[in-house]
Amino acid sequence: xxxxxxxxAEVKKPGASVKVSCKASGYTFTxxxxxxxxxxxxxxxxxxGWINPNTGGTNYAQMFQGRLTMARDTSISTAYMExxxxxxxxxxxxxxxxxxxGPSYYNYxxxxxxxxxxxxxxx
Amino acid sequence: DIVMTxxxxxxxxxxxxxxxxxxxxxxxxxxxxxxxxxxWYLQKPGKSPQLLIYMASGRASGVPDRFSGSGSGTxxxxxxxxxxxEDVGIYYCMQALQAPNTFGQGTKLEIK
Numbered sequence: 453x454x455x456x457x458x459x460x461a462e463v464k465k466p467g468a469s470v471k472v473s474c475k476a477s478g479y480t481f482t483x484x485x486x487x488x489x490x491x492x493x494x495x496x497x498x499x500x501g502w503i504n505p506n507t508g509g510t511n512y513a514q515m516f517q518g519r520l521t522m523a524r525d526t527s528i529s530t531a532y533m534e535x536x537x538x539x540x541x542x543x544x545x546x547x548x549x550x551x552x553x554g555p556s557y558y559n560y561x562x563x564x565x566x567x568x569x570x571x572x573x574x575x
Numbered sequence: 576d577i578v579m580t581x582x583x584x585x586x587x588x589x590x591x592x593x594x595x596x597x598x599x600x601x602x603x604x605x606x607x608x609x610x611x612x613x614x615w616y617l618q619k620p621g622k623s624p625q626l627l628i629y630m631a632s633g634r635a636s637g638v639p640d641r642f643s644g645s646g647s648g649t650x651x652x653x654x655x656x657x658x659x660x661e662d663v664g665i666y667y668c669m670q671a672l673q674a675p676n677t678f679g680q681g682t683k684l685e686i687k
Contacts, residue, residue, distance in 0.1 A: 487676075489624075496665075496667065496678055496679075496680055496681045497616075497618075497624065497667055497669070497678045497681075498678070499669075499675050499676040499677065499678065501674075501675075511674050513674065513675035514675065515675075547623055547624070549624075556608050557606065557608060557610075558608075558610060558630065559610075559612060559614075559629065559630060559671050560629050560630075560633070561614045561626045561628075561629030561630070561633075561635060561671075562614070562616070562624070562626055563626045563629075563635055563636070565623040565624055565625065566623065567623060568623055
């Protein structure tokens with residue numbers, strides 16, 4: 453079945469970086485964009501950006517510019533999200549989700565999500 | 576950025592009764608191709624979000640037909656024809672017209 457499996461929980465100190473992986477299976481990896489969304493404890497959902505696994509192209513939310521890097525390795529159907537210069541308010545669950553775009557930019561939504569990766573930033 | 580505003584933020588519902596959630600955007604979500612870039616997601620307690628509705632009215636695979644989405648431009652609605660106990664959780668609308676994608680604050684549905 454189609455699934456996204458994320459790497460395990462991380463604990464980081466302020467100023468460090470974290471890299472989260474998202475391994476896809478059950479579909480053609482390069483057919484769907486991968487989006488990253490995070491959720492701070494007790495808070496709502498916050499979109500971070502996307503990567504096009506086919507081209508490697510990315511689009512990041514302005515608030516993360518300069519700290520956020522998304523990448524992919526098509527040989528192992530895996531996307532990565534790296535966030536640098538971590539602060540305490542980066543403590544959150546980070547999700548990857550796939551989006552299929554159809555003809556004429558038709559967007560089928562984030563139809564499969566990973567299980568989430570908890571990132572805790574604490575001194 | 577496009578601001579998404581949901582109402583109500585809390586929704587107590589008796590099982591078997593209908594429910595409705597409103598979502599308004601600060602800019603029109605209608606694309607020149609005629610699509611509205613508005614999705615609805617449900618996050619059940621302790622779980623990852625799941626897609627319910629895409630492009631304002633498209634029901635995602637496996638979603639019961641008691642869920643329906645409507646609206647265009649800046650005003651959208653998610654309706655549940657008959658609420659069941661398994662529908663509890665937080666419902667989010669999200670615009671996908673322009674980056675950054677933005678979510679509503681969330682509406683918490685609980686069973687009376």
